[in-house]
Amino acid sequence: MTSTALTGVDVPSGASTPAALAASTRGLRKTYGHTVAVDHVDLDVPEGSVLGMLGPNGSGKTTTIRMLLGLVRPTAGKVELLGQPMPDGAGHALPDVGALVESPGFHPFLSGRDNLLRMAAAEPRLATSDIPGAVDTSLERVGLSGAARRRYRGYSLGMKQRLGLAGALLVPRRMVVLDEPTNGLDPAGTREVRTIIGELNASGVTVLVSSHLLAEVEATCTHVAVLHSGSVVAQGELAELLESGSPALMVSTPDGPDAVDALRQGRIPARLTPEGVRVDLTATTPPDAIAALVHAGVRIQEARRARTGLEDLFARLTQQEPEGEVGS
Ligand SMILES: Nc1ncnc2c1ncn2[C@@H]1O[C@H](COP(=O)(O)OP(=O)(O)OP(=O)(O)O)[C@@H](O)[C@H]1O
Secondary structure, eight states, X not given: OOOBXXXXXXXXXXXXXXXXXXXXXXXXXXXXXXXXXXXXXXXXXETTOEEEEEOOTTSSHHHHHHHHTTSSOOSEEEEEETTEETTTTHHHHGGGEEXXXXXXXXXXXXXXXXXXXXXXXXXXXXXXXXHHHHHHHHHHHTTOGGGTTSBGGGOOHHHHHHHHHHHHTSSOOSEEEEESTTTTOOHHHHXXXXXXXXXXXXXXXXXXXXXXXXXXXXXXOSEEEEEETTEEEEEEEHHHHHHOSOOEEEEEOTTHHHHHHHHHHTTOOEEEETTEEEEEOSSSOHHHHHHHHHHTTOOOSEEEEOOOHHHXXXXXXXXXXXXXXXXX
């Protein structure tokens, strides 16, 4: 599987054959007046992957997802979804794609179940006689059976999310696109969504999911694309991105400059950072580096593996955000 490293992390590109793509964009751009929402986005969603789209608030995740689904027409660039050019091929591609995007347009005075019945009636793959069964199965799957006959208007944000997810799962799909599916869910709801994503993946469905938490992406995704200011700054296999960058040890010590001197005298590359002394482990091991420090009389408070690759990139991007974490 190939992986791409654009800015921020260095990932070796694999020599293997590129995977078939369930969706892709090339040179994708969307402007609203003077606002550039998405710019030069080349996104690859490999078939059978769970691709997590990560990015700070306003980085262009939702706009990209909307263009993939043909809900918004790009200003420039190309979109392909299940082999169909979008938005023109929407009629062919969309029946195979389940989507949970913002404002799914549920009716406030209808129950959750009645809303799903209306949605199911518009599914070209569902025979009329199969609709009630499909709706009830879907409600059960997202844990909403108990509240199915309550009005949508009274639903909590988490219940609305569950209903949107139920809509995406009404019929078997080749691809499922979920924009912030855990938004508003409690920890149990978040775990259920993870389980559903895992089940979809196990049955060969491609999943594209946006999330604001790296930990969540780590738990559910096989691939990741990081967006920042409308552009993809890194994408590829999650494991490769996490492992990219040089292995390093972060040492907390009150004797930072002495520690760096001692290590460099021992020909171990090291530098002082705001988090502590970062020791390059390319040519040494943690025990040898720590032994060199102890031998030089350096006091060590803590030594731990430094963040690498994606974690590092992600931390740098999110530190630029006032909230301290990437947004929804
Ligand atoms: N319909 C619109 N009209 C004007 N500007 C828009 C519109 N939709 C998006 N934008 C702008 O485009 C940029 C990208 O927005 P988008 O919603 O795609 O980002 P996002 O990564 O999904 O953000 P969030 O996590 O906050 O939902 C933002 O600056 C946003 O204000």
